[in-house]
Amino acid sequence: MSLSTMIPGAIATPRTYVNEVLALVKAKNPAEKEFHQAVQEVLESLIPALERHPEYISHKILERVTEPERLLMFRVPWFDDKGEIQVNRGFRIEMNSAIGPYKGGLRFHPSVNLGILKFLAFEQVFKNSLTTLPMGGGKGGSDFDPKGKSDNEVMRFCQSFMTELQRHIGPDTDVPAGDIGVGGREIGFLFGQYKRLRNEFTGVLTGKGLNWGGSLIRPEATGYGCVYFAEEMLKTVKQTLEGKVCLVSGSGNVSQYTIEKLLDLGAKPIACSDSNGIIHDPAGIDREKLAYILDLKNTKRGRISDYAEKFKTAKYIPVDPKLDHNPLWDIKADCAFPSATQNEINAKDAKNLIKNGCKVVSEGANMPSTLEATNLFLEAGVLYGPAKAANAGGVATSGLEMAQNSARLAWTREEVDHRLHNIMIAIHKNCFETAEKYGKPGNLVVGANIGGFLKIADSMLDQGLV
Structure with a gap:
């Protein structure tokens, strides 16, 4: 007892x-x-x-x-291009709706299971609360892997997935978005099937195409917001990102636009990665190189190793699963933007970052640092932006997309970016002042x-x- x-x-x-x-x-x-x-x-x-x-x-x-207020789990049968039947699992965790409809992404990745989705949904509840917008928290997805699948296979899977999910979502109930493995292509297929089944054109998903209800800045929002948050942390010690050398993990949506915004603010990104390996480019990833990464990942769906073949200033470091640390976090830099996946920074990685003089960690991925790594950053006085605050820009702009859909309006790029920037400033102010109020300054x-x-x-x- x-x-x-x-x-x-x-x-x-x-x-x-x-x-x-x-x-x-x-x-x-x-x-x-x-x-x-x-x-x-x-x-x-x-x-x-x-x-x-x-x-x-x-x-x-x-x-x-x-x-969770509600936990949904269902089978997703679909035909591959050979005409063979495949069966995956689908999930939706509707965690908390105290302040608004459930809001959170869909993840398509072989690692997806209930534990990972519950952690993501739980984090989403607090993240959405911080955005200042009226959104509850949820998360979902499937153990389906879009990598190596044809567009037709992805479409058939998405249509089968949405055939079940559509019973449980709606613009005032639960509004999913994208996450790992769910980009513009997948959102399009999912939205098309929802509209077909429900005969409704509503803002039931965010991350939509600009021609059919999407918002400018939404693809860039998580990366931009993460950099805006780092900028706010640096202001507290009277510094800026100008001239700072930065490490960015991952090479997907969050990483790409983190690099873009770092360039906008005068920083020098020198690294990115994918599940196969790491690119270290001491000369810096400039706009020409970033354009190559966008084409490589978003159009050709290639591997980051191709970057080193294209640009001779870069060194490629293949992933070694036997290592007890990630070599990316042992590169000397001023700032780190972990933007790949959960628990990508362990205690040894954190020690390497601190040893090499890293002063800022702004998390673009969800829970990318282990508890031990987080504690090491805090003890060392690193300016540490936890994911639920630093990467809230994505869901904040999803909220702005919902607002535009409800009003049947489309705001300009400048207006959405301005609202996003102000939301990130407000999030940092809330976190900073709350920490002081409850006796944990900084x-x-x-x-x-x-x-x-x-x-x-x-x-x-x-x-x-x-």
């Missing part, structure tokens, strides 16, 4: 309460290590807020916020978690036991 239930009506101390909820989450969700990690990182940082707000304990807000992890949580918790209290 837990301490908080030994005496009727007793309220546990915040630390005891957090430990009890963590134990409960691990017991109820065995083998979902990514979900455990995300919950632990958030809950432990909420202790100062729980000390000031015991009503969150008595109303069991943490038990409720760590449990700790943007605490600031982001508490800042996002308070809005959700108060909304849940207002709406009763639902």
Whole structure:
């Protein structure tokens, strides 16, 4: 029996309460290590807020916020180009709708499972709260791998996936977007099938094409926002990105536009990667080289190793799965923008970054740093922007796309970028001031978690036991 239930009506101390909820989450969700990690990182940082707000304990807000409101799992049968039947799993986690309709991406990747999607949905709840926009949190996807598939195979899969998902989503219910493996092509196929089945032209997905309800800046938003957040962190120490040497992992959508915005602000990106290897270009990735990466990845769907063959200033480092660290994070630089996937920076990587003088880490991917790495960054005084704050620009601009769809309007590129920039400034201000208010100055992890949580918790209290 837990301490908080030994005496009727007793309220546990915040630390005891957090430990009890963590134990409960691990017991109820065995083998979902990514979900455990995300919950632990958030809950432990909420202790100062729980000390000031015991009503969150008595109303069991943490038990409720760590449990999905709805969890959907379904089979996705489809024909490949040989006429053979393939079967994948589809998922949608509708995590929390206290402040708005569920909002979050779809991920198509072989690694997709319930634990990964729960961690992503849980993070999404707090991230969406920070954006200042009325959006709840959700996430979904499939273990389908679009790599190596023809356009027709991807279309048939997307149509089968949406045939089931369409029962559960809508512009005022749940609005999915893209994520790893789901870009403009996939969103197009998904939207077409939704419209065909429902006979509705609504803003049910974000990341749409500009000709059919999409928003300018949406493809660029996560990368741009991540750089804007780094810019705000540097302002607190009276510095800018001008002349800073930067590492960017990944070479997909987030990485591409992180590099573009770094160039806009006078920084020098020197690295990017994919699942096969790393490009280190000491001369810098300029606009000509970035254009090559965009064509290579978005049109030719090639591998980043081709970059080293095209540009002789670059060195290609193939991935070695036996290594206990990522060589990308052992390149000397001022700033790091992890933009590939979860847990790509471990403790050894963090130590290498710190040793080589890295002063800024702004996370473009979702939970790219392990708990140990995060703690090392904070202890070393690195300006550390956690994912739920630093990469919120993507979902923020999805929210702006939803607003344009609802009003049947299309804003200019400059207006959307201006709104995005202001949202990222507001997110940083909220995180920075919340960290100071709760006795953790400079700790943007605490600031982001508490800042996002308070809005959700108060909304849940207002709406009763639902």
